[in-house]
Amino acid sequence: MRLISLIKKEMLQLLRDRVLIFILLWAFTGMIYTAGSGISLEVKNFPTIIYDMSHSLESRELVSKFQKPYFKILAYVNTEKEITEWLDSGKASMAVIIPPDFKRNIDGQGAKIQVIIDGTMSMSATMAVSYVATITYKYAIELLERKMGVTQKFFNDIPILDERTRVEFNPNTLTSWFMSLLELFNVTTMVSLLLTSAALVREKEYGTIEQLLVTPVRTWEIFFAKIFPTCLSVGAFSLISIFLMIKGVFKVPIRGSLFLFYPVMIFYVFTMSSLGIAIATVARNLAQSMMLMLVILTPMLMLSGAWTPPESMQTIMRYLSLISPMRYFIDFGYSVLFKGSGIKYVWDDVLGIVVIGIVLFTFSAYRFRKNFAK
Secondary structure, X not given: OHHHHHHHHHHHHHHHOHHHHHHHXXXXXXXXXXXXXXXXXXXXXXXXXXXXXXXXXXXXXXXXXXXXXXXXXEEXXXXXXXXXXXXXXXXXXXXEEEOOOHHHHHHOOXXXXXXXXXXXXXXXXXXXXXXXXXXXXXXXXXXXXXXXXXXXXXXXXXXXXXXXXXXXXXXXXXXXXHHHHHHHHHHHHHHHHHHHHHHHHHHHHHOHHHHHHOOOOOHHHHHHHHHHHHHHHHHHHHHHHHHHHHHHHOOOOXXXXXXXXXXXXXXXXXXXXXXXXXXXXXXXXXXXXXXXXXHHHHHXXXXXXXXXXXXXXXXXXXXXXXXXXXXXXXXXXXXXXXXXXXXXXXXXXXXXXXXXXXXXHHHHHHHHXXXXXX
């Protein structure tokens, strides 16, 4: 009865906080929609300028290959000074320079063009370079067919490597599928930390935590009552998010079992809530707890493998990522929801979440008893 009364008290406090309810609703809907529709890893309408010094039929043919939706030609410039101005001002991100001897070299030993790209946004720049390489390669094949009078049959009769790429799980390589799920995992992590930490810090600020401790309730009952509302609210809002936003708006196919995903997710929320309590035992007020959360969340996200596979990290970073529960949760979430993997393929991620969860729970309980149950 004591535990039920405490849980009821925490749930009433949560439900009465309208601002917090709005934040939860926005986090699991608006933030996911913004991430899924506002972030794109593909090259679209890449701002490009052209400096064609050849003015030949061949150069115009090549320029015509830079079409939408990948490239957007903003201007045809006539001097190198204009190129510098466009790139330095940020109005253009790429300049294609075709030399005056372009046509003559095509008929000779081979022509060259120069492409200058703003590498500030390295990911987009890298993608744009690969697009340019593909365009020039295909145009070279067209010129070869035209010059030698060969047909497709000619290429079929010579040794050639036929590459046929098949993309699994996300055949159209839609960024929205990846980003919407990633944002769900991020929001789950942040909200789990925020709710539990804020609830306990408020008790400290109002001086009601001492009142709780002099009542007949046990320390672990207070501890559990702070975590239970977070698990319940995050579980409910994430369910809404999966069916309303991820599956409804972005049409992401949920291939795996929700009956496998949800128990592990709830335990992950429990793990992050335990970390939130540990933060609350250190912080003196809500502002300090928010700053501590930023200090913890930033490296946790960077080491999660969401943006860089652990195999591509430096050795020390790869080992440090093993202590991040977010690494296991993101890998588990993508494997189950995106790929449809069963427990046979994700048991190691589940084990990682459980082990880290037990460690964090034990540490948080120790900190809680040390600071409040003296």
